[in-house]
């Protein structure tokens with residue numbers, strides 16, 4: 001089997017905890033370079049995982065190398081610059097979420113990848129969590145009938161995440177909604193379609209940080225459905241979503257293997273428990289999908305346009321809160 005030769009750009013927490021150990025075990029990939037602005041960090045991870053690869057402090061060094069793809073795992077404000085140069089050098093791109101910090105930069109990434117004819121996949125990996133993937137499958141099969149709405153709750157403890165740069169606590173790259181809420185915003189969009197407008201209520205309740213840790217977002221969709229999203233950085237860990245239509249109701253829990261379906265008309269009866277496919281991990285599934293898209297010339301399920309739309313909806317929620325009004329996301 002042909003392996004995809006790749007460079008990892010950004011050797012921080014997510015590279016160490018998820019990407020390198022997952023990619024290293026996959027026969028589909030060969031890590032040939034680790035890049036970090038702090039090259040000592042790249043060397044540290046090379047040694048930790050006993051990788052036979054080069055290390056660099058400047059991503060430009062990999063542009064001329066025999067490398068098929070790059071994984072961009074830096075804080076978001078560096079994503080577009082690196083992605084555009086890598087696309088121009090003919091490398092396929094896997095870029096972590098949030099796609100960028102502005103829509104203009106995200107659009108430039110999409111255009112550069114299209115012009116160069118390379119794949120651009122955004123790391124909104126909740127679409128690969130089996131329970132959430134199952135919800136999408138059931139919706140596509142018509143279990144819910146005409147979609148009416150969704151409600152999601154996503155609470156995490158950001159303070160335990162071992163980020164090297166702590167970028168998530170800065171205006172440029174963070175905030176609970178921007179950094180974590182984008183995962184659920186993306187899921188809701190995947191289930192219900194394009195968002196017409198949003199209303200955001202975005203607060204900082206923890207006195208030790210200056211960016212948002214609590215966000216409630218109300219969304220109206222082009223198809224008439226409505227949804228709300230609650231995101232909190234605190235001590236609790238909750239990762240749940242409910243989607244309903246005129247044919248039934250689905251509850252999925254991203255932390256437990258739990259997908260419950262209640263068909264229309266069922267009263268006082270336990271919901272039907274549906275098994276989600278147990279795979280190795282959502283990251284493994286996500287990276288496998290990226291590999292298949294490259295090898296089979298397919299469009300990634302979270303391509304640049306999808307990443308752009310999720311960013312657009314997320315930023316619109318912040319704008320809504322600043323202005324105190326609904327903000328239109330999609331005019332068409």
Ligand SMILES: NC(=O)c1ccc[n+]([C@@H]2O[C@H](COP(=O)([O-])OP(=O)(O)OC[C@H]3O[C@@H](n4cnc5c(N)ncnc54)[C@H](O)[C@@H]3O)[C@@H](O)[C@H]2O)c1
Nearest residue numbers: 010011012013014036037073074076096097098163164165
């Ligand atoms: N999908 C997920 O489950 C998930 C989980 C955690 C983080 N993330 C995303 O991954 C990205 C990285 O997060 P993290 O927590 O690992 O951050 P981090 O701060 O721990 O690491 C970022 C690394 O990038 C390096 N870096 C910064 N600028 C660079 C540049 N121009 N060139 C090369 N290296 C550079 C830094 O030195 C640092 O080592 C973010 O976009 C974050 O939102 C995704």
